[in-house]
Structure formats: C-alpha cells, structure tokens
Amino acid sequence: MSALAERGEIEITVPASVANLGPGFDVLAVAVQLYLRLKVRAIEGRNELRFNFIGQQLKGDNYIERAFNFLARQHSGSFPSLEVDVHCDIPIRSGLGSSAAATVAGLRLYEAIMEPMQARDLLNAAVALEGHPDNVSAALLGGMTASCQLPDGSTSAVSMPWPASLCLIVATPEYNLSTSAARSVLPERVSRHDAVFNLQRMAHLLHALQSEDFSLLHEALSDRLHQPHRQKLIPGLDQALMLDHPDILGVCLSGAGPSIVCFATQSFSEIERMLANIYEGLGLPYQVRTLAVHRNDEAPVSEVPPNEPDPSVFA
Ligand SMILES: Nc1ncnc2c1ncn2[C@@H]1O[C@H](COP(=O)(O)OP(=O)(O)OP(=O)(O)O)[C@@H](O)[C@H]1O
Ligand SMILES: N[C@@H](CCO)C(=O)O
Incomplete structure (x- = not known):
C-alpha cells in the first residue's frame, strides 16, 4: 500500500x-x-x-x-x-x-x-x-x-563529512540568472595549469572540511573553471570576494549564481550586514540568510560506523 x-x-x-x-x-x-x-x-x-x-x-x-x-x-x-x-x-x-x-x-x-x-x-x-x-x-x-x-x-x-560548526551566509540579489545562461559563458576547454589549480584547491578543501582546520579554506575555495568566467554576470561578486573580516573563512559563488556564499562559524549578523551593504551600494533588492547544513538523518556522516554499509552511497 x-x-x-x-x-x-x-x-x-x-x-x-x-x-x-x-x-x-x-x-x-x-x-x-x-x-x-x-x-x-x-x-x-x-x-x-x-x-x-x-x-x-x-x-x-x-x-x-x-x-x-x-x-x-x-x-x-x-x-x-x-x-x-x-x-x-x-x-x-x-x-x-x-x-x-x-x-x-x-x-x-x-x-x-x-x-x-x-x-x-x-x-x-x-x-x-x-x-x-x-x-x-x-x-x-x-x-x-x-x-x-x-x-x-x-x-x-x-x-x-561537513563540520557541524560551519554555516553558510548566503546573499541572494533579486536578479534572475538561469543556470543555462550561466553555463553558456563557460569555455569548452581549460588549460592544464587551471585544471591543476582546481585539483590542488579541491584536495585542500576536502582536507579542511574533514579536519575542521579552516586555515586554508579561503584559498581552497578559489576556482578557475567557472567562477572567473561568470564574474561579469554576478552583481556584487567582485566586492564579496574582497570582504575582509577575521571570521569570514572563505567566499564563493553559490552554484551558477547569482547567490554568493560566505563560510563562517560565528559573527553571522556582522557578515550578513557586510553582504547587505554590497547590494545596498548597488541599489539592488536582496535577501541574506544564514543557513546550517541539512542532513537527511541527524547523525553526522562521520559517525556512520566504518563497517556498516552506508545507505547513502550509490554506486
Ligand atoms: N518549486 C518549483 N516547482 C516547479 N518547478 C520549479 C520550482 N523551482 C524551480 N523550478 C524550475 O526550475 C527552473 C529554474 O532552474 P535553474 O536551474 O535555472 O535555477 P536554480 O535551480 O534556481 O539555480 P541553480 O541550478 O544554479 O542552483 C525554473 O524556471 C522552473 O522551471
Ligand atoms: N554545477 C552547476 C550548478 C548549478 O547550480 C553549475 O555551476 O552550472
């Protein structure tokens, strides 16, 4: 039934x-x-x-x-x-x-x-x-x-694994950008130099998230495959990438944009205000939200016993 x-x-x-x-x-x-x-x-x-x-x-x-x-x-x-x-x-x-x-x-x-x-x-x-x-x-x-x-x-x-303390402060300007439009500006080919750049950051990003050592998170969130090509389409991204606050651990585009995300474990309202100031300066309506990660079961993934088959793994 x-x-x-x-x-x-x-x-x-x-x-x-x-x-x-x-x-x-x-x-x-x-x-x-x-x-x-x-x-x-x-x-x-x-x-x-x-x-x-x-x-x-x-x-x-x-x-x-x-x-x-x-x-x-x-x-x-x-x-x-x-x-x-x-x-x-x-x-x-x-x-x-x-x-x-x-x-x-x-x-x-x-x-x-x-x-x-x-x-x-x-x-x-x-x-x-x-x-x-x-x-x-x-x-x-x-x-x-x-x-x-x-x-x-x-x-x-x-x-x-995702560290329980790490939240996402997400700013969304009122500015629709379809994913297909944001994909159409991406080049078909990338240089070996840029591919290596991304592999290095990706490995450091996964390490930072696993170890909860966020000291390299800022660098680990940089990208050369999509973000620089999309930057001209995204209001506020130039300014957001330059935000300077000791509790902003890193900044990147959310998906294909135009939302932008800052990562932090504290000072959420101050960071929300800094993001808000960007769109107020641009005269664009916006929403800013501090979001925690959603887990399907509340047990952190890292607590799944190693010998139990993890039901969330597809092959
Ligand atoms: N609640 C919904 N119900 C039905 N269809 C929806 C809903 N939300 C979005 N869609 C469909 O998804 C389209 C938007 O897809 P698009 O991939 O461009 O944006 P996005 O998914 O919000 O962004 P991104 O993929 O970058 O995260 C809408 O135009 C609509 O066709
Ligand atoms: N990986 C996709 C995500 C879209 O949300 C892109 O960047 O186009």
Missing part, C-alpha cells in the same frame, strides 16, 4: 543546495536548511495532477510535474489523481538548487504514491532531467555530496 493510501495526505520536503563550493564544479554540493515542501492529497479520478503554488509564484516550467511524468511514463503510466500544494522557500533561478529540489520532489512524489524505488534509480532519473549531478545528489542525500558520472552514463554520489 502506498504512503498516500495509508495516511490520506503526505508531505514531501526537499532541501535547497549550494553547488560547486569553489573548485568542485559539477562535483560538490551541500544541502542547506531552506526547503521546498509538498502537501499531497488524492482527489477523484485518475492521471491528473493539480498544483497550487503557495507563497512563491512559479517562474518557468513545473519541474515537479516534469519529474513525476518522467517516472510515470517509464512505469505503469496510470496513477491516482492528486492535488499538490507547493510551498517553496527556495528562490528560483538564484543558484540555490531550486530546479534540483523540484525535480527530486517530483521523483519522490511518484515514489510515495506508487512504489519504493532504488536510490540509484532516483539519482539517475534526477541527473537525466537536471543535466548535471551536483545539486540533485545533495537534494537526495542531504549533507555534502561528491558526484561522479561513470563511463556507462550512470551517476555515483557519495556523502562527505
């Missing part, structure tokens, strides 16, 4: 995510405590989905519906009609993984009303729809994830 048949109404919650984390372009992402929530009820009839967007208006296509239909077409095709209330706190086209959250929500909705699915099938469906794996991996697994596209075309995603 599906969860919906058992309970009459179900809720599905999917987190926002900050992708790339500087050098980890299309690889790293971290889920954060900002959510897309669905409330779902069965209604009379079959094969109809009715959506009510509450609070935030949908800009663009409905990716919840797209993901649901993707699975419905692959499986039986027939489903009970549903009414879905969508409460979305994730700003759309802002570099916080709204499309990934919507896609994962649609897949989880199908799973909830039909049958449980293998985690790897959900991930592969999400990547097929989203086009890049980083945000959807974090939206599915929670915490920080590293994704890898395998030679057979499937995707693997693994969970990585």
Whole structure:
C-alpha cells in the first residue's frame, strides 16, 4: 500500500543546495536548511495532477510535474489523481538548487504514491532531467555530496563529512540568472595549469572540511573553471570576494549564481550586514540568510560506523 493510501495526505520536503563550493564544479554540493515542501492529497479520478503554488509564484516550467511524468511514463503510466500544494522557500533561478529540489520532489512524489524505488534509480532519473549531478545528489542525500558520472552514463554520489560548526551566509540579489545562461559563458576547454589549480584547491578543501582546520579554506575555495568566467554576470561578486573580516573563512559563488556564499562559524549578523551593504551600494533588492547544513538523518556522516554499509552511497 502506498504512503498516500495509508495516511490520506503526505508531505514531501526537499532541501535547497549550494553547488560547486569553489573548485568542485559539477562535483560538490551541500544541502542547506531552506526547503521546498509538498502537501499531497488524492482527489477523484485518475492521471491528473493539480498544483497550487503557495507563497512563491512559479517562474518557468513545473519541474515537479516534469519529474513525476518522467517516472510515470517509464512505469505503469496510470496513477491516482492528486492535488499538490507547493510551498517553496527556495528562490528560483538564484543558484540555490531550486530546479534540483523540484525535480527530486517530483521523483519522490511518484515514489510515495506508487512504489519504493532504488536510490540509484532516483539519482539517475534526477541527473537525466537536471543535466548535471551536483545539486540533485545533495537534494537526495542531504549533507555534502561528491558526484561522479561513470563511463556507462550512470551517476555515483557519495556523502562527505561537513563540520557541524560551519554555516553558510548566503546573499541572494533579486536578479534572475538561469543556470543555462550561466553555463553558456563557460569555455569548452581549460588549460592544464587551471585544471591543476582546481585539483590542488579541491584536495585542500576536502582536507579542511574533514579536519575542521579552516586555515586554508579561503584559498581552497578559489576556482578557475567557472567562477572567473561568470564574474561579469554576478552583481556584487567582485566586492564579496574582497570582504575582509577575521571570521569570514572563505567566499564563493553559490552554484551558477547569482547567490554568493560566505563560510563562517560565528559573527553571522556582522557578515550578513557586510553582504547587505554590497547590494545596498548597488541599489539592488536582496535577501541574506544564514543557513546550517541539512542532513537527511541527524547523525553526522562521520559517525556512520566504518563497517556498516552506508545507505547513502550509490554506486
Ligand atoms: N518549486 C518549483 N516547482 C516547479 N518547478 C520549479 C520550482 N523551482 C524551480 N523550478 C524550475 O526550475 C527552473 C529554474 O532552474 P535553474 O536551474 O535555472 O535555477 P536554480 O535551480 O534556481 O539555480 P541553480 O541550478 O544554479 O542552483 C525554473 O524556471 C522552473 O522551471
Ligand atoms: N554545477 C552547476 C550548478 C548549478 O547550480 C553549475 O555551476 O552550472
């Protein structure tokens, strides 16, 4: 029996995510405590989905519906009609993984009303729809994830430790930038010098997050694969990268932007104010939020006993 048949109404919650984390372009992402929530009820009839967007208006296509239909077409095709209330706190086209959250929500909705699915099938469906794996991996697994596209075309995603004390202060200007527009400015080829630069930072970033030694975090968040090419599209990024405060441990673009993220373990309101001053100077409306990392289970990933199979690892 599906969860919906058992309970009459179900809720599905999917987190926002900050992708790339500087050098980890299309690889790293971290889920954060900002959510897309669905409330779902069965209604009379079959094969109809009715959506009510509450609070935030949908800009663009409905990716919840797209993901649901993707699975419905692959499986039986027939489903009970549903009414879905969508409460979305994730700003759309802002570099916080709204499309990934919507896609994962649609897949989880199908799973909830039909049958449980293998985690790897959900991930592969999400990547097929989203086009890049980083945000959807974090939206599915929670915490920080590293994704890898395998030679057979499937995707693997693994969970990585994230220090409980490290928060993200995220500034979002009111300035829509679609991911496709922010990807269109990226060069097809990069130099060996730049590839090595990113590998060095990525290794140091993972070390800093594992060891909780943040002394090299600032340098470890620099990037040459995407951020410099996007910088001209992102209001406030030049100024944010130059912010100077002893508790700002590093700064980078959030996903494809235009959100910008500062990392810190304290002084959150001072850092929020510094980010706010940038957009006030530019005359742009903005929102600033201090976000903790979202974990699917509250146990830190590092506490998973080494010999237990980790259910959050796909292969
Ligand atoms: N709550 C939602 N419900 C349905 N579809 C959504 C929702 N939120 C976003 N989308 C779809 O995702 C599109 C935005 O995707 P896009 O990848 O450009 O931005 P983003 O995911 O917010 O940013 P990024 O990928 O850089 O984090 C919207 O135009 C809409 O089609
Ligand atoms: N890795 C993707 C993330 C989009 O949120 C990009 O930078 O285009």
